[in-house]
Amino acid sequence: xxxxxxxxxxxxxxxxxxxxxxxxxxxxxxxxxxxxxxxxxxxxxxxxxxxxxxxxxxxxxxxxxxxxxxxxxxxxxxxxxxxxxxxxxxxxxxxxxxxxxxxxxxxxxxxxxxxxxxxxxxxxxxxxxxxxxxxxxxxxxxxxxxxxxxxxxxxxxxxxxxxxxxxxxxxxxxxxxxxxxxxxxxxxxxxxxxxxxxxxxxxxxxxxxxxxxxxxxxxxxxxxxxxxxxxxxxxxxxxxxxxxxxxxxxxxxxxxxxxxx
Amino acid sequence: xxxxxxxxxxxxxxxxxxxxxxxxxxxxxxxxxxxxxxxxxxxxxxxxxxxxxxxxxxxxxxxxxxxxxxxxxxxxxxxxxxxxxxxxxxxxxxxxxxxxxxxxxxxxxxxxxxxxxxxxxxxxxxxxxxxxxxxxxxxxxxxxxxxxxxxxxxxxxxxxxxxxxxxxxxxxxxxxxxxxxxxxxxxxxxxxxxxxxxxxxxxxxxxxxxxxxxxxxxxxxxxxxxxxxxxxxxxxxxxxxxxxxxxxxxxxxxxxxxxxx
Numbered sequence: 001x002x003x004x005x006x007x008x009x010x011x012x013x014x015x016x017x018x019x020x021x022x023x024x025x026x027x028x029x030x031x032x033x034x035x036x037x038x039x040x041x042x043x044x045x046x047x048x049x050x051x052x053x054x055x056x057x058x059x060x061x062x063x064x065x066x067x068x069x070x071x072x073x074x075x076x077x078x079x080x081x082x083x084x085x086x087x088x089x090x091x092x093x094x095x096x097x098x099x100x101x102x103x104x105x106x107x108x109x110x111x112x113x114x115x116x117x118x119x120x121x122x123x124x125x126x127x128x129x130x131x132x133x134x135x136x137x138x139x140x141x142x143x144x145x146x147x148x149x150x151x152x153x154x155x156x157x158x159x160x161x162x163x164x165x166x167x168x169x170x171x172x173x174x175x176x177x178x179x180x181x182x183x184x185x186x187x188x189x190x191x192x193x194x195x196x197x198x199x200x201x202x203x204x205x206x207x208x209x210x211x212x213x214x215x216x217x218x219x220x221x222x223x224x225x226x227x228x229x230x231x232x233x234x235x236x237x238x239x240x241x242x243x244x245x246x247x248x249x250x251x252x253x254x255x256x257x258x259x260x261x
Numbered sequence: 262x263x264x265x266x267x268x269x270x271x272x273x274x275x276x277x278x279x280x281x282x283x284x285x286x287x288x289x290x291x292x293x294x295x296x297x298x299x300x301x302x303x304x305x306x307x308x309x310x311x312x313x314x315x316x317x318x319x320x321x322x323x324x325x326x327x328x329x330x331x332x333x334x335x336x337x338x339x340x341x342x343x344x345x346x347x348x349x350x351x352x353x354x355x356x357x358x359x360x361x362x363x364x365x366x367x368x369x370x371x372x373x374x375x376x377x378x379x380x381x382x383x384x385x386x387x388x389x390x391x392x393x394x395x396x397x398x399x400x401x402x403x404x405x406x407x408x409x410x411x412x413x414x415x416x417x418x419x420x421x422x423x424x425x426x427x428x429x430x431x432x433x434x435x436x437x438x439x440x441x442x443x444x445x446x447x448x449x450x451x452x453x454x455x456x457x458x459x460x461x462x463x464x465x466x467x468x469x470x471x472x473x474x475x476x477x478x479x480x481x482x483x484x485x486x487x488x489x490x491x492x493x494x495x496x497x498x499x500x501x502x503x504x505x506x507x508x509x510x511x512x513x514x515x516x517x518x519x520x521x522x
Contacts, residue, residue: 004380076377116337119265
């Protein structure tokens with residue numbers, strides 16, 4: 001799935017709110033007669049976009065056999081333009097969109113151009129009012145790689161681990177001058193990517209030293225000095241899964257690990 | 262300049278309408294005390310975007326000396342996010358944004374993906390409901406290259422020539438499957454690019470033969486069979502000018518040529 005998060009109150013269905021799950025679930029139920037247990041790989045917050053989101057849902061086998069082949073074109077007509085289902089198929093044995101995932105990969109786009117963000121890309125690009133130093137951003141990011149307790153960067157949640165393994169945190173400047181950071185981890189706490197980006201931007205524009213973001217990893221709770229970066233710069237670009245046959249084992253591992261920690 | 266044309270009623274100032282010229286002119290007048298004779302290279306229609314638009318305007322010399330250096334950052338704060346001034350400087354001797362231009366270059370984006378347009382790019386990408394054949398589009402485009410009377414593709418206007426020289430009309434399919442056509446000419450009549458694209462799309466999806474668009478060039482007036490493609494797929498990407506010292510000569514040539522034809 002891909003969506004422009006601007007006009008959605010996030011993924012999760014909420015009464016009276018326009019959400020991705022609510023909008024998608026209603027149309028899937030219309031097409032198949034029933035659609036239950038809609039489960040997503042990355043529960044994006046309000047305003048966050050996706051180009052490579054993945055979900056699974058249970059529908060009647062007969063309805064799939066009859067209408068699965070035309071599902072994509074049919075949904076293209078039913079769904080609003082800010083939500084698209086790019087591809088769909090029967091789930092492989094043991095597949096769970098959330099628990100089978102090996103990692104989630106996000107991109108955050110920020111520009112320090114004096115004129116602000118390109119109008120055709122301003123819905124998914126943060127305009128930063130001060131110049132950003134790519135080398136400083138890279139140096140500060142290196143200290144955050146690996147498995148750590150990211151409590152400083154997470155909204156507190158009872159009985160939930162804040163230990164995460166960040167396998168990539170790399171910055172590049174594109175041809176049109178926009179800075180793009182790729183952040184990949186096994187999973188993320190709520191608002192974690194935006195908190196990491198917020199801390200790194202304080203280094204990038206010279207307000208904090210490069211050692212500051214990694215230094216916060218010693219904290220046992222959310223660091224109030226960290227400004228959470230706005231949601232509109234953030235896009236879920238990819239979810240990685242194990243190869244065929246590995247879905248059930250990975251799902252079991254994830255479930256056990258989460259309950260242990 | 263760059264703008265998202267979605268919420269503008271085109272370039273030209275019109276009373277009671279939100280236009281690019283009206284919005285920009287008001288802020289330039291605010292910054293410099295006065296701003297007269299705002300002249301643009303490509304008068305885009307309602308809904309058409311720009312990433313490389315060029316204009317000139319007359320402002321008091323003293324006001325420029327005092328505030329020209331901070332103009333871009335200042336306008337970034339004053340203008341709405343869908344309109345950005347990317348760069349500005351004193352006009353070279355003889356420069357006229359409209360008449361000194363050698364050519365205008367537009368891109369039109371259209372996708373034939375079964376799911377429609379990528380939500381983050383749907384404001385500037387047309388979703389086409391049938392598959393498009395790149396080879397057929399290229400073949401039909403070849404016949405439109407060169408200097409012709411494009412009356413079939415122009416809205417009628419009294420005492421105005423419809424002879425134009427199209428120097429590029431090339432299609433490509435990008436990595437994400439979107440078809441992009443680049444159209445370059447010395448100048449365009451109103452809605453000419455969208456009329457050309459509309460005719461070519463009828464070839465691309467198999468409804469018309471590849472010879473049809475060029476065959477219409479024999480017409481003395483607008484061809485009613487041509488469906489004008491929607492504005493939102495179209496973006497003015499570049500305006501080409503002669504090298505330093507050539508501005509005045511080119512402007513004189515353009516003015517004479519237009520009045521002769």
